[in-house]
Amino acid sequence: MPVASTAAESASRRESTATTPLHLPKTSESPELLRIRHSMSHVLAMAVQTLFPRAQVTIGPWTESGFYYDFDHPEPFTEADLKAIQKEMGKIIGRRLPLQRLEVSREEAERRITAQGEPYKLEILAGLIEPITLYTLGESWWDLCAGPHVAHTGELNAKAFALESVAGAYWRGDETKAQLQRIYGTAWETPEQLAEHQRRKAEALRRDHRRLGTDLELFSIEDEAGAGLVFWHPRGARMRLLIEDFWRQAHFAAGYELLYTPHVADLSLWKTSGHLDFYKESMFGPMQVDERQFQLKPMNCPFHVLTYASRLRSYRELPIRWAELGTVYRYERPGVMHGLMRVRGFTQDDAHIFCLPEQISAEILGVLNLTETILSSFDFNRYEIHLSTRPAKSIGEDAVWELATAGLIEALDRKGWAYKVDEGGGAFYGPKIDIKIEDAIGRLWQCSTIQLDFNLPERFDLHYVAADGTRPRPIMIHRAIFGSLERFFGIMVENYAGDFPFWLAPEQIRLLPVTDAVLPVAETLLSQFRAAGIRAELDRSSERLGKLIRQGEQQKIPLLAVIGAAEAEAGTLNLRSRRDGDLGAVAVAALLAAAETANRDRSAGLALEPA
């Protein structure tokens, strides 16, 4: 497993997400669970073949939280089938059937499989190297398997497993091959672990950004406009603006300049870049304009490259760091879109660095630092780093690859981040670093990527004037920190479960008048808050306070400020914080100052003294 690296653990990790009552080991961390889940998939297969004799078995490996098994079966399995299968599995477990390892010759295995009429198993056998082992489960059922397994099904806990879903899957993951039915299950050592697993699944559902996006009125995707195209509603747009403002500020501070480039451009640009050869199936079709063909951009790089090439560059100008929040459009096949996570139009926080070979290490380190600055501001403090090196099929000289890869490694070492090396996993045009972030419930998301590119400078004939008057090619670095603003936004919504830190909340404070009598005072306060750059609203409905509180809490507003006769008289507000509960009376001036400070410092909450 990759080494997880922890950058300054933030104290501001939200309380609802920081503690997990019960540790749930992954399969790869627990030899016991490995045996349980391995055996469980055999129990599943046996149960299915008992109930559905026509089902043919294929493969059934463990996953990090359970197991699955792929079957070829003419009729689709239904939810009711799943229940029946689960019941049958319970019976098998109850019979305490032994699992026995048997080493057989290839001929023997072939003979046994042929007798059963299991074509997929035969195909699996062909790919196996000796020794060929199989495991029997009870008297008559067996499957090809390397193990390990529990000694008998009595070691499986019938109350600690559940079948979860059935889905389509291709044989060998190849979409040209047969479509099979995959049954997913989860299995644990104890019922308590199963319950915790199911609690976490429910938690993930509660955090679903599509759900929260609708409930909190952040964004929508409209059928009429088309799949995978995002509409940012006022509340989502406010947040996006805050994110972008922060992003720009951080980039200027890190020595970047910002660009704006067109959304469409002459198709020939994509011929030069090579995208038309390698990326065509991901691009929207070209459009005819006058005598020329134009292309909606799937990437920003050629535009930045053209900007670089617009005049002669000196080595003294390098490194050049150009960033752009560039919206790109990519054709995604129907059926793959998913909320904000997978869309057809999205905004990359793209940047390109043009530098000298000897600047690579320092530039990469700069990118790593900026990445940490930005990601940690959204409470993403745990990263998993992957370094991908030269693949077999690649362009560029050995010396450049070596220099570049060494530069990446040096930067990672100087940053002190552990990483996993993916040998030969780089792009054909250069090595790369990918950064996955871990969210509040332990899920990993790939966002940031840093790629060296030896290809585009070549294709667009980029160069700079060196000290000796020669014109070498610059090194080009592509990097994105959020990756896709839309996708990052979705991940962030799930990370916070919609409970955004104060600085990011679309509505930071809502004024709740106890009676209409204090409305005029509340209106004045509202203006005051807004003038101070605080995102405040006033609830003017004549509902009772309890209702106003309830609605404010449901909309996850960080601060609810109750104003009644007493407060109006005293020039205070009675504050209720979403994170910390009732804060009591607070002077208006103190609240204003604290809120302004929190906005400036991008704080999760206010530093307040009770009045």
Added chain:
RNA sequence: GCCGGUGUAGCUCAGUGGUAGAGCAACUGAUUCGUAAUCAGUAGGUCGUCGGUUCAAAUCCGAUCACCGGCUCCA
């Protein structure tokens, strides 16, 4: 694109061939109330879309679009 499932009011859902329903939200009125739901009323849907079967379709059939769970792919 593939396998399976689902599309009924802004949201959550009920309604299996015979005149479209509930709760919440919205709006109006009354109420002026102190930390998670005051009461009453009003309005809102050609049941995703198109086509077919039928005297009659939300309901049956076909196509199509979108969404959901996966596969493949991927930021």
